Amino acid sequence: MPPDSRKELARKLKQNGLTDQEIALACGVSSHSIRLWRDADKRAAAPPALLTKDECSRCRTVDVDRQAYAYLLGVYLGDGCLTHKGRDVYRLELACSDAWPGLVDEAAEAVAAVMPDSKVGRYQKSGCKSVGSHSKHWPCLFPQHGPGHKHTRKIELASWQDEIVANFSQEFIRGLIHSDGCRAMNKVRRQFKSGERLYEYPRYFFTNASDDIRMLFTDALDRLGIEWKQNNARNISVAKREAVARLDGFVGPKF
Numbered sequence: 001m002p003p004d005s006r007k008e009l010a011r012k013l014k015q016n017g018l019t020d021q022e023i024a025l026a027c028g029v030s031s032h033s034i035r036l037w038r039d040a041d042k043r044a045a046a047p048p049a050l051l052t053k054d055e056c057s058r059c060r061t062v063d064v065d066r067q068a069y070a071y072l073l074g075v076y077l078g079d080g081c082l083t084h085k086g087r088d089v090y091r092l093e094l095a096c097s098d099a100w101p102g103l104v105d106e107a108a109e110a111v112a113a114v115m116p117d118s119k120v121g122r123y124q125k126s127g128c129k130s131v132g133s134h135s136k137h138w139p140c141l142f143p144q145h146g147p148g149h150k151h152t153r154k155i156e157l158a159s160w161q162d163e164i165v166a167n168f169s170q171e172f173i174r175g176l177i178h179s180d181g182c183r184a185m186n187k188v189r190r191q192f193k194s195g196e197r198l199y200e201y202p203r204y205f206f207t208n209a210s211d212d213i214r215m216l217f218t219d220a221l222d223r224l225g226i227e228w229k230q231n232n233a234r235n236i237s238v239a240k241r242e243a244v245a246r247l248d249g250f251v252g253p254k255f
Helices: 003-015 020-027 031-044 057-061 066-079 101-114 159-167 169-180 211-223 241-248
Strands: 080-086 089-097 121-125 128-135 181-192 195-207 235-238
Touching: 003 020, 003 031, 020 031, 066 080, 066 089, 066 101, 066 159, 066 169, 066 211, 089 101, 101 128, 101 169, 159 169, 159 211, 169 181, 169 195, 169 211, 195 241, 211 235, 235 241
Parallel strands: none
Antiparallel strands: 080 089, 089 128, 121 128, 181 195, 195 235
């Protein structure tokens, strides 16, 4: 009997309630081979359907550190992803630039605060560190996870996420800017009769390809009364002196 036919027979016999020994005898192989085939089938199976925080019995009864979560959600939407590692386990991965070691530490602290039972790891990659941890519950906490890039699909917050972001808008904005934004000095040259003068003033930028994520950013700014404008299709600018001063109070330059 061809190997594939034996495997198919083994699957049918297992569905009928036969033991591994009985299946092995019928297929003419060892019980060890039957177990190996079954393990291979499990690995090849599609990842399980994702839960939401409200559907997960564990997450529903364990309250998350909301302040840390708001920041972590911002970082995740900018530079994060969930990777399926098998057996229902996912790794949260945040790509943090080597240029800003302080942000690497802050990301690690947020991961530890939100998922305190999981060890936080830092893995060196080209130009950045991947910060994150393993848990079955990351998809419950980040229901935005899905196939493909974030900007190619709809990104919207669950009702419980909306509540957290509304109460901790500063932390959410800080996470978004730390991942996909910056504080830069804008330089403008002006001509006067006395000669040319150079003016410098700070401004914030947030750049993301997802319309939905940019809207989450600008909605949070609106909640705090911080003026902004859209420079181009992917870029949001905060340049007015009062608005920059507000962001300086809880974001500031990267470090």
